Amino acid sequence: MAEACRMFHTALTLTLPPSFSQTPSRHSQPIPRRHPIRCSISTTDTAKTSVTQKIPWGCEVDSLENAALLQKWLSDSGLPPQKMGIERVEVGERGLVALKNIRKGEKLLFVPPSLVITADSEWSCTEAGEVLKRNSVPDWPLLATYLIGEASFMQSSRWSNYISALPRQPYSLLYWTRAELDKYLEASQIRERAIERINDVTGTYNDLRLRIFSKHPHLFPEEVFNMETFKWSFGILFSRLVRLPSMDEKIALVPWADMLNHSCEVETFLDYDKSSQGVVFTTDRTYQPSEQVFISYGKKSNGELLLSYGFVPREGTNPNDKVELLLSLKKSDKCYKEKSEAMKKHGLSTSQCFPIQITGWPLELMAYAYLVVSPPSMSQHFEEIAAVASNKTTSKKDIRYPELEEQALQFILDSCEASISKYSKFLQESGSMDLDVTSPKQLNRRVFLKQLAVDLCTSERRILFRTQYILRRRLRDIRSGELRALRIFDGFRKLFK
Numbered sequence: 242m243a244e245a246c247r248m249f250h251t252a253l254t255l256t257l258p259p260s261f262s263q264t265p266s267r268h269s270q271p272i273p274r275r276h277p278i279r280c281s282i283s284t285t286d287t288a289k290t291s292v293t294q295k296i297p298w299g300c301e302v303d304s305l306e307n308a309a310l311l312q313k314w315l316s317d318s319g320l321p322p323q324k325m326g327i328e329r330v331e332v333g334e335r336g337l338v339a340l341k342n343i344r345k346g347e348k349l350l351f352v353p354p355s356l357v358i359t360a361d362s363e364w365s366c367t368e369a370g371e372v373l374k375r376n377s378v379p380d381w382p383l384l385a386t387y388l389i390g391e392a393s394f395m396q397s398s399r400w401s402n403y404i405s406a407l408p409r410q411p412y413s414l415l416y417w418t419r420a421e422l423d424k425y426l427e428a429s430q431i432r433e434r435a436i437e438r439i440n441d442v443t444g445t446y447n448d449l450r451l452r453i454f455s456k457h458p459h460l461f462p463e464e465v466f467n468m469e470t471f472k473w474s475f476g477i478l479f480s481r482l483v484r485l486p487s488m489d490e491k492i493a494l495v496p497w498a499d500m501l502n503h504s505c506e507v508e509t510f511l512d513y514d515k516s517s518q519g520v521v522f523t524t525d526r527t528y529q530p531s532e533q534v535f536i537s538y539g540k541k542s543n544g545e546l547l548l549s550y551g552f553v554p555r556e557g558t559n560p561n562d563k564v565e566l567l568l569s570l571k572k573s574d575k576c577y578k579e580k581s582e583a584m585k586k587h588g589l590s591t592s593q594c595f596p597i598q599i600t601g602w603p604l605e606l607m608a609y610a611y612l613v614v615s616p617p618s619m620s621q622h623f624e625e626i627a628a629v630a631s632n633k634t635t636s637k638k639d640i641r642y643p644e645l646e647e648q649a650l651q652f653i654l655d656s657c658e659a660s661i662s663k664y665s666k667f668l669q670e671s672g673s674m675d676l677d678v679t680s681p682k683q684l685n686r687r688v689f690l691k692q693l694a695v696d697l698c699t700s701e702r703r704i705l706f707r708t709q710y711i712l713r714r715r716l717r718d719i720r721s722g723e724l725r726a727l728r729i730f731d732g733f734r735k736l737f738k
C-alpha cells in the first residue's frame with residue numbers, strides 16, 4: 242500500500258468544479274428500494290453523540306463475524322485460496338495472519354478487478370451514478386457518495402458483505418471535535434492539518450448538497466446523504482483507499498487487501514499485477530504461520546498516520562517520522578514589507594512550516610531563516626532567497642551566507658525551543674500515562690485520544706530535541722571558531738605592537 246497510499250498526503254482537492262450542469266437525466270431507471278435508515282442530519286459538534294448510533298451499517302472495529310462473512314463472500318465471488326486469514330491481532334485489532342509459511346518475495350492476495358471498487362464501479366442506483374458523472378464529480382467525492390449509496394441499499398448492494406465488515410466508526414481525526422483537537426494537539430501542526438481536512442470534507446459535502454443532492458432529492462435523500470454519513474465514508478476512504486500505479490494510477494477500495502495493517506518495518510505495497518490480473522503485494526520478509534502480515538501505507542510521519550489512520554506507531558520505530566516546525570517573520574522586522582512581499586511572490590507565508598526529520602532539515606528551511614534574519618543591506622537578495630526557500634527555483638539551491646549563519650541558526654533554535662516548550666507543557670499537563678491503546682474499545686474515549694496525542698507529541702518532541710542538540714552544537718562551534726580567530730588576531734596585534 243506504500244505507493245498506493247501516497248495519495249493520502251497529497252493536497253486533496255475535494256471541492257467540486259464550479260460549473261455543474263443541471264441537465265436532467267436522459268433515461269430514468271426505477272430506483273432500487275433503500276432500507277429505511279435513521280441517520281440524523283448534519284451535526285456541528287461531532288463528538289457529542291456517538292456515531293455508532295447513527296451509522297446503521299458497518300460493524301465494531303474488531304468484529305470477526307462480519308469479517309468471516311466477507312471472507313466467504315469473496316471466495317464465492319472469485320478470490321483465489323489465500324495463504325492468510327482474518328484474525329484478531331495485537332496491532333490494528335483485525336488483520337491478516339499467515340496460515341502457512343510465507344517466503345520472502347512471494348506474491349500474495351490476487352484480488353481480481355471485479356472485486357475492486359473504483360470510480361467506474363456500477364451503481365445499484367444507476368441514475369445516481371449518472372448524475373454525479375454528468376456533473377464531473379471528482380473521484381474522491383464520487384467514491385464517498387458511492388459508498389454511502391451502496392451502504393444504504395444494504396443486502397441489495399453487491400458490496401453488502403464488504404460494507405458490513407467495514408468499521409462503523411473508522412479511527413480518524415475526522416471524528417475528533419474541534420475542542421479535542423485544540424486540547425490534545427495544540428502543540429502539533431497536525432492539528433491544523435486535521436482542521437483543514439475536516440473543513441475540506443464539510444465543504445465537499447455542502448458543495449454536493451447544494452449543487453446536486455438538493456436538485457435530485459429522490460436520488461440523494463438527506464436522511465441518507467448527510468454530514469454524518471459523509472464523515473463515515475471519508476473516514477473509510479482516508480484509511481483504506483489505495484492508488485494502484487499499474488492500473489493507470491486508479492484509486493480503489495480493495496476488499497480483503499484492506500484488512501492488512503501497516504508496519505514501519507516493511508516497504509511492500511499494493512499494486513495491480515498485470516500478469517496475474519489481480520491486486521497483489523510482494524512480501525519483503527518471511528512469515529511463520531500465525532504471524533501477522535504487514536504492508537506499508539507509505540513513507541508517512543506519525544502525525545500523518547494519526548491523521549488518516551488514527552494510530553501512532555511505537556516510539557522510535559518510524560524512520561519516516563517528521564515534525565513540522567513553524568518559522569515566523571516578525572511584524573517588527575525592519576524589512577517586514579519587502580520580505581513578506583518576496584515571500585508572497587514565491588508562495589510563502591510570513592508563518593511557514595518546514596518538515597524536520599531526525600536526520601536533519603531541508604535547505605528551504607535554512608533559506609527561510611536567512612531571509613528572516615537578513616539585514617536591510619541585503620534587500621537585493623530577498624527575492625533570490627525566497628525563491629530557494631519556496632523550493633520553486635531551478636537555480637542552485639544551496640545558498641550560503643556565512644556572515645548570517647550564526648543568526649539564522651539561532652533563529653531556528655529559538656523557534657525549535659518555543660515549539661519544544663509547547664510540547665513539554667502539554668506532556669506535563671497530560672501526566673505520564675502508560676495505557677495500552679491496542680484495544681481502544683475498552684478505553685474511555687478521552688483517555689484513548691489523550692494517549693494518542695501523548696504518543697504523537699512525544700515522538701515529535703523527540704525530533705525537536707535532536708534538532709536542538711545539533712543546532713546548539715553548531716552554534717557552539719561557530720562561536721568557539723570565532724573566539725579562536727579573535728584570539729589569533731589579538732595575538733598578531735600584540736606581536737606587531
Ligand SMILES: C[S@@+](CC[C@H](N)C(=O)[O-])C[C@H]1O[C@@H](n2cnc3c(N)ncnc32)[C@H](O)[C@@H]1O
Pocket residue numbers: 302303332333334335336408411412480481499500501502503504549550551552553554
Ligand atoms: C486498511 S485498514 C486495516 C484493517 C483494519 N485493522 C480493520 O480491522 O479493518 C487501516 C486501519 O487499521 C488500523 N491499523 C493499521 N495499521 C495499524 C498499526 N500499525 N497500528 C495500529 N492500528 C493499525 C487502523 O485503525 C487503520 O485505520
